[in-house]
Structure formats: structure tokens, C-alpha cells
Amino acid sequence: MLKILLFCFLLWSNLMGKDHVILLENENSFFFYKENNEYRGLYPKIFKDISDKININLKVKELDTNLILDMEKGKDILIMDLIETEERRKKYYFIPTFFYLKANMYFLNAEYIDVTNFYKKRVGVIRGTYIDKEFSEKYEFLNSEIIDVQTREKAIQMLKSGIIDGFVADNQYGFIDTLNKIEMNRIPTMVTTLAVPKSEKELYDNLKKYFENISSDDLKNMISESRREYYKDKFKDRYQSLRGRSLDVLYPGEKSNYPLYYSEEGKEKGITVEYLSDVADILGINLNKVTYTEGQDWKKNHIVAAATVETSSERGDNYTNPYYTLTPVIFNRKEAGFITNLIEVGKERFAVVNNSYYMDYLRKNLKEENFVYVEDIDEAIEKIRKNEADYSIADYKTLINKLYNSGYDQELKIAGILDEKYNLSMVVRKDEEELFEALKEISASFLNENMTKNIYWLKNSYEVNDHKRLVVVSLGLFLTSLVLMYRAKKGLSEKKKYQDLMMSLVSSLEAVNQFNDFETGNHIKRLNMYSELLANKIGCSKKFCDEIGSVASLHDVGKIGIDRSILKKPGKLTEEEFEVIKAHPDIGYEIVRKSGVSKMAENIARYHHEKWNGTGYPKGLKGEEIPLEARIVSIVDVYDALRQKRVYKEGFDHKKTIEIIKEQSGKSFDPELVNIFLENEMKFERLFNSNI
Numbered sequence: 001m002l003k004i005l006l007f008c009f010l011l012w013s014n015l016m017g018k019d020h021v022i023l024l025e026n027e028n029s030f031f032f033y034k035e036n037n038e039y040r041g042l043y044p045k046i047f048k049d050i051s052d053k054i055n056i057n058l059k060v061k062e063l064d065t066n067l068i069l070d071m072e073k074g075k076d077i078l079i080m081d082l083i084e085t086e087e088r089r090k091k092y093y094f095i096p097t098f099f100y101l102k103a104n105m106y107f108l109n110a111e112y113i114d115v116t117n118f119y120k121k122r123v124g125v126i127r128g129t130y131i132d133k134e135f136s137e138k139y140e141f142l143n144s145e146i147i148d149v150q151t152r153e154k155a156i157q158m159l160k161s162g163i164i165d166g167f168v169a170d171n172q173y174g175f176i177d178t179l180n181k182i183e184m185n186r187i188p189t190m191v192t193t194l195a196v197p198k199s200e201k202e203l204y205d206n207l208k209k210y211f212e213n214i215s216s217d218d219l220k221n222m223i224s225e226s227r228r229e230y231y232k233d234k235f236k237d238r239y240q241s242l243r244g245r246s247l248d249v250l251y252p253g254e255k256s257n258y259p260l261y262y263s264e265e266g267k268e269k270g271i272t273v274e275y276l277s278d279v280a281d282i283l284g285i286n287l288n289k290v291t292y293t294e295g296q297d298w299k300k301n302h303i304v305a306a307a308t309v310e311t312s313s314e315r316g317d318n319y320t321n322p323y324y325t326l327t328p329v330i331f332n333r334k335e336a337g338f339i340t341n342l343i344e345v346g347k348e349r350f351a352v353v354n355n356s357y358y359m360d361y362l363r364k365n366l367k368e369e370n371f372v373y374v375e376d377i378d379e380a381i382e383k384i385r386k387n388e389a390d391y392s393i394a395d396y397k398t399l400i401n402k403l404y405n406s407g408y409d410q411e412l413k414i415a416g417i418l419d420e421k422y423n424l425s426m427v428v429r430k431d432e433e434e435l436f437e438a439l440k441e442i443s444a445s446f447l448n449e450n451m452t453k454n455i456y457w458l459k460n461s462y463e464v465n466d467h468k469r470l471v472v473v474s475l476g477l478f479l480t481s482l483v484l485m486y487r488a489k490k491g492l493s494e495k496k497k498y499q500d501l502m503m504s505l506v507s508s509l510e511a512v513n514q515f516n517d518f519e520t521g522n523h524i525k526r527l528n529m530y531s532e533l534l535a536n537k538i539g540c541s542k543k544f545c546d547e548i549g550s551v552a553s554l555h556d557v558g559k560i561g562i563d564r565s566i567l568k569k570p571g572k573l574t575e576e577e578f579e580v581i582k583a584h585p586d587i588g589y590e591i592v593r594k595s596g597v598s599k600m601a602e603n604i605a606r607y608h609h610e611k612w613n614g615t616g617y618p619k620g621l622k623g624e625e626i627p628l629e630a631r632i633v634s635i636v637d638v639y640d641a642l643r644q645k646r647v648y649k650e651g652f653d654h655k656k657t658i659e660i661i662k663e664q665s666g667k668s669f670d671p672e673l674v675n676i677f678l679e680n681e682m683k684f685e686r687l688f689n690s691n692i
Contacts, residue, residue: 124147178321227442250291276305333387342365524556527633557592589602
């Protein structure tokens with residue numbers, strides 16, 4: 001016992017007696033900034049909270065972005081927001097923190113509708129970031145002229161002056177200026193991390209526990225406090241004429257849009273309420289709530305709390321950056337059918353919340369006799385349940401929350417996904433220019449939807465570790481996507497919707513596969529990238545390359561039907577077990593065929609285990625009898641499988657993997673494809689290393 005107490009004392013003394021330096025990049029945002037020679041913001045607040053709670057001396061210091069860190073000499077230094085790489089994992093533990101980093105193309109030209117508009121255009125990229133490398137590799141087909149930009153702010157200046165046509169950046173920080181954006185889906189979503197040296201295992205364990213267990217309420221409060229402090233420091237003597245004023249704010253009429261705006265136990269809550277509370281405190285103003293009523297002249301109010309950006313831009317309103325995105329879905333009773341176009345509604349009844357965000361869209365596609373008007377989403381749900389309406393529409397997050405917390409998921413389902421999304425922002429009265437400028441600046445910080453630990457989804461009743469429930473939900477989403485895709489394909493003129501539904505299918509499949517095998521998730525993402533790259537290098541058409549880059553990840557969909565104990569078996573499979581595994585191509589083929597995805601997807605699912613010499617399965621095809629898309633996936637699937645560490649084997653390095661593929665040229669693989677693969681082997685290695 002004495003030895004244990006002595007050990008604990010020495011450990012405590014070691015941690016207490018040592019300063020642990022955490023390097024942060026000064027983005028001059030509410031996350032981290034310097035004021036009066038003091039480091040302030042969300043991150044310093046979090047690290048102070050850690051120091052107080054677990055008695056560790058954490059000192060925050062500013063990272064000089066021009067300094068190239070010597071990883072060996074910096075062994076006692078922690079680094080915030082350091083991107084994970086294979087090499088860095090040898091020296092650091094990585095702890096996921098709070099934010100999704102998703103790459104977007106930002107631009108001014110409102111006529112640009114997708115990434116192909118940037119073909120041979122001038123694109124700004126901040127050199128040395130993970131996005132720099134990813135954009136160069138994943139969007140090589142754009143043949144863009146890549147221009148160095150030093151910061152996001154300078155990128156905006158270059159955009160306005162016409163030096164660049166767009167720039168690529170992540171979404172961790174907002175912009176004061178209102179910019180158009182397109183999501184760069186080929187660049188993987190990253191998560192902000194804290195890098196802890198491998199020499200500090202005890203420190204790592206303590207920090208990991210903190211970030212995993214921090215409560216949503218605590219985090220929400222720290223974010224709000226940091227935002228308020230930052231803008232008070234930043235504004236100082238600015239906007240003095242606003243202080244003490246009483247301003248009217250028009251709130252939405254419906255109070256059941258969780259997490260946007262809802263009522264609970266007689267108290268109004270949600271993102272909108274918290275946003276306005278921060279604004280009032282920062283600017284020193286009083287906000288008078290006005291509830292919308294039909295026929296009211298909403299333009300008399302100083303602020304409209306939640307208006308769609310699209311409508312506001314058409315009217316020429318003073319609207320701030322979006323702070324929430326509505327994703328509308330159609331729902332109905334479980335025993336009813338699916339819908340991919342509002343034209344299909346015919347004479348059926350559609351329950352709609354009067355004056356909702358969707359009314360303009362619905363009135364363009366439905367007739368007045370279709371509408372059954374209701375007060376809120378709760379009444380709409382009751383109308384559907386009681387068969388007093390056939391369909392209704394709601395924000396995806398709101399609906400899922402309602403269904404699973406009320407148990408209505410056994411009665412109702414999502415029947416269709418609309419091809420519209422609605423970005424909500426604040427709108428400021430035209431004669432309030434100073435108020436508008438202040439809200440524009442504040443709105444750049446309100447990006448809480450990007451959080452990996454979502455601080456608003458507090459009320460969902462099902463847990464991620466409830467595996468049975470998870471797989472049922474995932475399979476339900478997957479099968480729903482299959483049906484929706486089949487119906488969407490019947491009207492191929494709706495190309496964008498069909499593509500969106502295909503991505504929904506792949507995402508649902510990834511959720512199911514990750515339940516069966518965590519390692520499969522990144523594997524199927526890499527398969528899409530590898531396959532598109534190889535198809536491009538052998539000279540396939542753009543249509544072929546785009547399609548294989550979307551559906552290659554369906555190659556192992558048949559494993560949904562294979563017993564998990566066999567998939568995860570650590571030892572060698574018996575002959576009987578291998579025969580079970582060999583059934584997955586035919587199972588996958590039937591799933592994909594019935595979904596109506598595409599012939600290419602069917603061929604990949606069925607034939608990716610065929611071999612060039614005819615010894616593969618399930619059909620024993622030989623040579624060019626095997627469809628080209630299956631031959632492509634066969635090579636890259638084996639490359640990735642050999643590289644990847646699994647429960648039953650260690651992963652091979654790139655050199656060893658290449659030797660095996662060379663040896664199988666003309667046996668398992670098409671020799672011509674192998675030659676082209678080998679000519680570009682370093683690109684495949686980079687894809688693997690950057691998407692582990």
C-alpha cells in the first residue's frame with residue numbers, strides 16, 4: 001500500500017511540477033487572440049479549466065506559423081490543431097477536440113453552380129496546409145492555376161481585386177464578407193486535434209478523458225463567454241451609438257424547431273435565442289421580442305431573427321452570414337410509399353406550417369387544395385399519424401429529434417429528400433447600417449454547427465454504443481436511400497437530385513459498414529479516390545471517372561449479409577467460412593441491382609474478386625471478360641487491403657505492397673492496368689497516407 005501511495009505522489013508531483021506548453025496559432029478570432037499581452041479566447045479558457053480540474057500546469061503560447069517545428073527538440077510541447085499524419089503519429093498522440101474542418105471553395109460569382117466552373121481558373125490556396133496538398137491531388141482534373149495566399153483575409157482581398165477567381169479554405173472560421181461557397185467533397189473532413197508527445201502518456205490519458213467527458217453545457221457556456229469577451233475587446237469604442245438602445249427583433253412564429261428555436265417548460269431556447277443573447281451583451285442593447293403574425297409588416301423591425309439567405313439576397317436585404325442550415329425532408333406513415341418529386345403528390349394532402357420557410361417552394365410545386373395548414377411540426381406529426389394528412393415537411397434535425405424522442409419512429413418515416421437547402425441568417429433593417437456592420441462581424445463567429453461534439457443535440461434518446469439500434473437505424477437509412485435512388489433514376493432529368501441521393505446511399509452504406517468493421521469506413525472512402533485516379537490515368541472519359549469515383553465504394557456492400565464473427569475473425573478462416581465470405585459479391589450485386597444505381601456499380605459489386613487468369617470468384621471470368629471497372633477496383637482494393645492493419649494482420653508498407661502487386665500482374669490483375677498503376681504508385685501512396 002505504501003508503494004502505491006508513493007507512486008501516486010511521485011506521479012502527482014511530476015505533473016504538478018512541470019509546465020506543459022501548448023502552442024496555438026493566433027487566428028485573431030474568439031478561439032485564440034492576444035489582448036494587452038494576455039492570451040485570451042476559447043482555447044485558453046478550456047486549458048485553464050483543465051488545469052483547475054486535474055491539477056496540471058498548462059501554459060498557452062503563440063505558435064509562429066513561419067517557424068518550422070523541430071519535432072524531436074519539441075518533445076515536451078503540445079500543439080493545438082496539428083493535422084495527423086503517419087509520420088507524426090510516431091511521435092504524438094492525437095486527441096480529437098471540437099470542430100469539423102470541411103473544405104469549401106469560396107467565391108463571388110453567383111453564377112457558379114459547381115466545382116467544374118473553376119476549370120482552368122485561378123484558385124487561391126494557403127500553402128503548407130492539409131488543404132493545399134488535398135486540393136492539388138483530388139482536384140487535379142480542374143487544371144487550376146494555383147496561386148499562393150498567405151491568409152484567409154488576404155484571399156478575400158485578392159478575390160475582390162480579381163487576382164483570383166476563388167480560394168479554398170476550411171470552415172473553422174467565418175468571414176465578415178458574405179461569400180458564395182461550394183463544398184469540396186473530395187477533400188476528407190478533418191477534426192481539430194490536440195497533439196501530445198508520446199513521452200507524456202499520463203498527460204495524454206488525462207487530457208483525452210477531459211475532452212471526451214466535457215459536458216455540452218460547459219462547452220456551450222465557454223463558447224458564449226469567449227465570443228462575448230472577444231467582441232467587447234475588439235469593438236472597444238466602436239458602435240457606441242448603439243449602446244442602451246431598445247431594438248425590436250422579429251422571432252419565428254413556430255416554437256418547435258429544435259435545435260434552432262423551441263420552447264421547453266415555458267422557456268424559449270435554441271441557437272437563435274443564444275445568438276441574440278450574445279449580440280445584446282456584446283453591443284449593450286436591449287432586444288424586444290416580436291412574434292410574427294400573418295399580415296404584419298416585418299420590415300418595421302430592426303432585426304429579423306431567422307430569414308432565408310436565398311430570399312433575402314433576392315430582396316436585397318442586409319443579411320448576415322448564415323448561422324443555421326435547414327435540410328428539408330418529406331415524411332409520412334411507414335406503410336405509405338416514397339416520393340422524389342412534389343409533382344407526385346397529386347391530390348394528396350400536405351400538412352404545412354403556415355408561413356414556414358418552405359411555403360414559397362411548396363406553392364411553386366403544389367396547389368392550394370393540397371395544403372392542410374397547421375401551427376407547428378407537432379401538429380403536423382399528429383395529422384400524419386391520424387391519417388388527416390398524407391405528407392408533411394420538416395427540417396431533418398428537427399424531425400429526427402421528434403421521431404426518436406417521442407417513439408414515433410415506429411409509425412413515421414422519411415419519404416423523400418428535397419433538392420433545396422435553406423441557410424438562415426439575421427436580416428437588419430435598411431436604415432440601420434451601423435447595426436448591420438456590427439452583426440456582420442459577430443456572425444462570422446457563430447459556427448457552432450461545425451462542432452464534432454454537437455452542443456445542441458442534447459435530447460436524442462438513443463446512444464451510439466447501442467449497437468443493435470445503430471445498425472437498425474443505419475440499415476433503415478440505407479434501404480430508404482436505395483428506394484429513393486430507384487425512384488429518382490426513373491426521372492434522369494433530375495440529375496442533381498439523383499447525384500445527391502447516390503451520395504446519400506454511399507453515406508448510409510459507410511455507416512452500416514463502420515458498424516460491422518470500423519476500419520472499413522476509411523477503406524471505402526479511399527477506394528473511390530484510388531479508382532477515380534487510376535481510371536483517369538488510363539484515359540477513361542470524364543463521365544466514367546466521375547461515376548467510378550462515386551460507386552467504387554459499393555464494392556463490398558454484400559458484406560452486410562455476412563456474419564460479423566467471420567468478418568472480424570482474428571485467425572485464418574476455415575474452408576466453410578471462406579465459402580461464406582465468397583457469397584458477398586452476389587449479395588452485393590442483388591442489393592445494387594434492385595436499387596437501380598447503375599450498371600457500373602453492379603459490375604463492381606459482382607466482379608471485383610475475379611482474376612485475370614480466371615481463378616477468381618464468383619463466376620471465374622478471365623481477361624477482358626471482366627468489366628474494366630471491376631478490374632480497376634480489383635487492383636486498388638488489394639493495394640489498400642494490404643496496406644491496412646486489420647484484426648488478423650499487420651499492414652504492409654508501400655514497397656512490400658507494390659512487390660506483391662507486381663508479382664500478381666497477369667495472374668490476379670490486368671497487366672496493362674498494373675503498369676499504369678506502377679507509373680503512378682507514389683500518388684496512391686500519398687492518398688493512403690493522407691486518408692488513414
